[in-house]
Amino acid sequence: MGRHREFDVEKALDAILCVFWSKGYEGTSYTDLTEAAGVERPALYSAFGNKEALFAQALDRYYERYLDYIPDALQKPTSREVAAHMLYNAIDLNTRYPKHTGCFNITGLLAGSDGAEPVRQMLIEVRARGEALFRERLERAKAEGDLPETAKPDALAAYLMAVLHGMAVQAKAGFSRETLEAVAEQALAAWPTRGS
């Protein structure tokens, strides 16, 4: 019983996700959110909770809807292919939508008032989980002999993540897909091979 919801919660969350993606947590106001979602404030509060909870749900959705290439990439047979897939899929994601370039996760991670510190910590934690997955995959590669004995999976993982984060920054600075592809190619030139 009771009145039915008149808006599609998932569609609203998708629209909200894009705004946060572009402006970050604190850069986004409820005015921005209601305009994007086509839904008034109290409806957002009743559907998602407060701003922080709403952002958390947008972040979850970002990982499952846009970063779904990561599980696929991790299953590639060689570490080099894993790295290459991460790079080129990230480039595509970072440049696909002109209205919100870069990476949702990284965009909100850097700056913020003291009040937004919990959100920053949340993004830091999620980022670390992604890097851990990649590091574990590289440890497996080393165990399989795909990476040489001298390879350091933690350093390699941190390195590739650094390139990914850097490309997210550059995408925000207006870099084209082609330029970022040149960056990725250069980044892969350092990748250790079975031989060495």
Add this chain to the structure above:
Amino acid sequence: MGRHREFDVEKALDAILCVFWSKGYEGTSYTDLTEAAGVERPALYSAFGNKEALFAQALDRYYERYLDYIPDALQKPTSREVAAHMLYNAIDLNTRYPKHTGCFNITGLLAGSDGAEPVRQMLIEVRARGEALFRERLERAKAEGDLPETAKPDALAAYLMAVLHGMAVQAKAGFSRETLEAVAEQALAAWPTRGS
């Protein structure tokens, strides 16, 4: 004639620079600024103008006081030494002050409301100037035979800047100097040599 200024403008700007460094442009309030500078709001306005002008002056000061290693690095004899100096000096800067890790420039570049768009564009422009300087240095290296004929200075410059930006993100995520040094070492492994 007239009353004398009772506070040191340069010291105040230094303190303000550190707050912007940590919280970005919009994440910093005038309450933060007055606390850090030990100066009331009207004094800041009379000395620096409004918030945007104040931020611009802090950015200038950041480049001349903290990024002064860049001109030095660019004068190193080989492109590899240039890249290495940029990387290791950046690591030092990004981790030297626990209260404001990362890079002032990158911190404010990603997120922001529509009202902060002019500031974002300013940071994007300044970042691009830095990359241009580095690219020109690599073009010179190529002309001198320090880089092989196949080397692409623009791609190499973008690549190294990506690593630098990525390390700034990781510093904000709490990375230690040692971990970032491992990243830099890995990044340099990709650097082209005279031979190839």
Add this chain to the structure above:
DNA sequence: GCTGTTTAATAACGGTCGTTACGAAATGTG
């Protein structure tokens, strides 16, 4: 000691922030 000028501190401005009472509208059940 005035006078004119610059700075200092207090306090307030209008606007926007995130959040939420509140009453009207819309549903399923008796």
Add this chain to the structure above:
DNA sequence: CACATTTCGTAACGACCGTTATTAAACAGC
């Protein structure tokens, strides 16, 4: 049709934002 329940939009809340009018205090020159 009444009823309880849920959602809706309006409108407002207190808090904080960047900015500034205002007044008192500190100086230089006559």
